[in-house]
Amino acid sequence: MEQLRIGFIGLGLIGGSIAKAVRKFYPDSEMLAYDTNRTTLSAAMKDGTIDLACTSIDSQFSGCRYIFLCAPVSNNSSCLSALKPYLAEDTVLTDVGSVKTGIHQAVAAAGMEANFIGGHPMAGSEKSGYENSNDHLIENAYYILTPSASVCQEKVTAYSSLVRSLGAIPLILDHQDHDYITAVVSHLPHIIASSLVNLVRDSDSAEGTMKAIAAGGFRDITRIASSSPVMWQQICLTNRENIIRSMDDYIRMLKAVRDEINHSDEDALYKLFDTARDYRNSIPESSLGPIKKAYAVYCDIIDEAGGIATIATILATNHISIKNIGIIHNREFEEGVLRIEFYEEEASRLAAQLLRKYHYTVYER
Ligand SMILES: NC(=O)C1=CN([C@@H]2O[C@H](COP(=O)(O)OP(=O)(O)OC[C@H]3O[C@@H](n4cnc5c(N)ncnc54)[C@H](O)[C@@H]3O)[C@@H](O)[C@H]2O)C=CC1
Numbered sequence: 630m631e632q633l634r635i636g637f638i639g640l641g642l643i644g645g646s647i648a649k650a651v652r653k654f655y656p657d658s659e660m661l662a663y664d665t666n667r668t669t670l671s672a673a674m675k676d677g678t679i680d681l682a683c684t685s686i687d688s689q690f691s692g693c694r695y696i697f698l699c700a701p702v703s704n705n706s707s708c709l710s711a712l713k714p715y716l717a718e719d720t721v722l723t724d725v726g727s728v729k730t731g732i733h734q735a736v737a738a739a740g741m742e743a744n745f746i747g748g749h750p751m752a753g754s755e756k757s758g759y760e761n762s763n764d765h766l767i768e769n770a771y772y773i774l775t776p777s778a779s780v781c782q783e784k785v786t787a788y789s790s791l792v793r794s795l796g797a798i799p800l801i802l803d804h805q806d807h808d809y810i811t812a813v814v815s816h817l818p819h820i821i822a823s824s825l826v827n828l829v830r831d832s833d834s835a836e837g838t839m840k841a842i843a844a845g846g847f848r849d850i851t852r853i854a855s856s857s858p859v860m861w862q863q864i865c866l867t868n869r870e871n872i873i874r875s876m877d878d879y880i881r882m883l884k885a886v887r888d889e890i891n892h893s894d895e896d897a898l899y900k901l902f903d904t905a906r907d908y909r910n911s912i913p914e915s916s917l918g919p920i921k922k923a924y925a926v927y928c929d930i931i932d933e934a935g936g937i938a939t940i941a942t943i944l945a946t947n948h949i950s951i952k953n954i955g956i957i958h959n960r961e962f963e964e965g966v967l968r969i970e971f972y973e974e975e976a977s978r979l980a981a982q983l984l985r986k987y988h989y990t991v992y993e994r
C-alpha cells in the first residue's frame with residue numbers, strides 16, 4: 630500500500646476526521662499536524678492518528694504529498710506564506726473550507742496556484758473539535774474539489790483517487806459555482822434554521838409554551854441551528870454575495886406565499902405543497918447532501934426504573950453505538966416514546982431488528 634506523508638494545519642472535526650480516515654485506509658502513512666490547540670495534538674498523538682505534533686509551521690512540513698488546511702476559513706489563508714517554502718513540486722495543497730473564493734484568491738496572491746486544489750467534504754456535524762471527529766465522517770459524502778486555474782491534471786486525478794479511496798465521492802466544480810451552489814443548499818438552510826429558532830424564542834410566552842411543544846419536526850429541521858456560531862459567522866462573511874442572492878430569491882418566494890395565503894388562493898397554495906412534495910420525494914433517500922439525515926428509531930418503553938438502561942445494554946452488547954437517546958413527547962407519540970439516534974443507517978436498521986426480537990414495539994421514521 631502507498632506510503633503517504635500528509636500534513637494538517639488544524640485538526641478539529643474535519644481535519645481530525647480526514648486524518649483518521651487516512652489512518653484507517655493507509656495505516657502506514659506518516660502524518661503530522663500543527664494545531665494552535667495543544668490538547669488536540671496530544672490527543673491525536675495518543676490515539677495514534679498522527680506521528681508528529683508540530684508547534685509551528687516549519688520544515689517538518691517538507692516532503693508532504695498532501696497538505697490539508699483545516700483551520701477556520703480565514704486562518705487558513707494566513708498560513709499560506711508560512712507554508713510556501715516547504716511545498717515540493719508534487720505537493721497537493723488543499724483546504725476543507727465551506728467557502729472557496731477567498732482561499733482561491735489568497736492562493737493566487739501567494740503564487741501557490743500550481744499546488745492548490747480546493748476541497749470541501751459535504752459532511753459534517755453540529756459538533757466541532759477533534760474529540761468529535763471520526764474515521765467515517767466523510768464516508769459516502771460528496772467531496773467537492775475546486776482545482777485552481779494552473780494546477781496540473783495529474784494532481785487532480787491523484788487527489789480524486791485519494792478522496793475515493795477514503796470512502797467519499799469526488800466531484801469537481803469551479804470554485805465560483807461551488808460558492809453559489811453551497812449558498813443555496815447549505816448556507817441558506819442554516820440561516821433559515823437559526824432564524825426560525827429565534828422566531829420561536831422571541832414569540833414565545835413567559836411560560837415557554839412554544840418551546841415546550843416545539844419538539845419532533847421542529848427539532849429535526851432546526852438541528853443545524855446548534856452548529857458553531859463562529860464557523861457560520863465566517864461563512865456568512867466570506868460568501869456574502871451568493872448568500873444575499875439566494876436570500877433575496879427566498880424572500881421573494883416567501884412574499885409570494887404570503888400573498889397567496891392573504892388572497893386565499895387555493896390553487897396556488899395546493900401547487901406550492903404539491904410541487905415541493907414531488908421534488909422532495911425525488912431526492913434519493915440516501916441523499917448525500919450537506920445536511921445529514923438523522924438515523925433514529927422510536928421505541929415504546931415501559932415506565933419503570935432501568936428501562937432505558939436495559940435498551941442501552943442490549944444495543945451495547947451487540948456493538949451498536951448510540952449517538953443520542955431520550956424520551957420525546959409529540960403529537961404522534963403523545964404518551965412519550967424513546968428516541969434512539971445512531972451514527973449510521975445500518976446501525977439504525979440493526980437496532981430496530983434487535984429491539985423487535987426483544988419484543989419492544991419499534992417505529993422507524
Ligand atoms: N463543521 C462542519 O460540519 C464542516 C466544516 N467545514 C470547514 O472545515 C473547517 C474547519 O471546521 P471544523 O473542523 O468544523 O472546525 P473545528 O473547530 O472543529 O476545528 C478547527 C481546528 O483548527 C484549529 N485552529 C484554529 N486556528 C488555527 C491556526 N491558525 N492554525 C492551526 N490550527 C488552528 C483549532 O484549534 C481546531 O482544532 C472550516 O473551514 C469549515 O468551514 C467543512 C465541512 C463541514
Ligand SMILES: O=C(O)C(=O)Cc1ccc(O)cc1
Binds near residue numbers: 754755815
Ligand atoms: O450538520 C450538518 O448536517 C451540516 O450541514 C454539516 C456541514 C456544515 C458545513 C459544511 O460546509 C458542510 C456540511
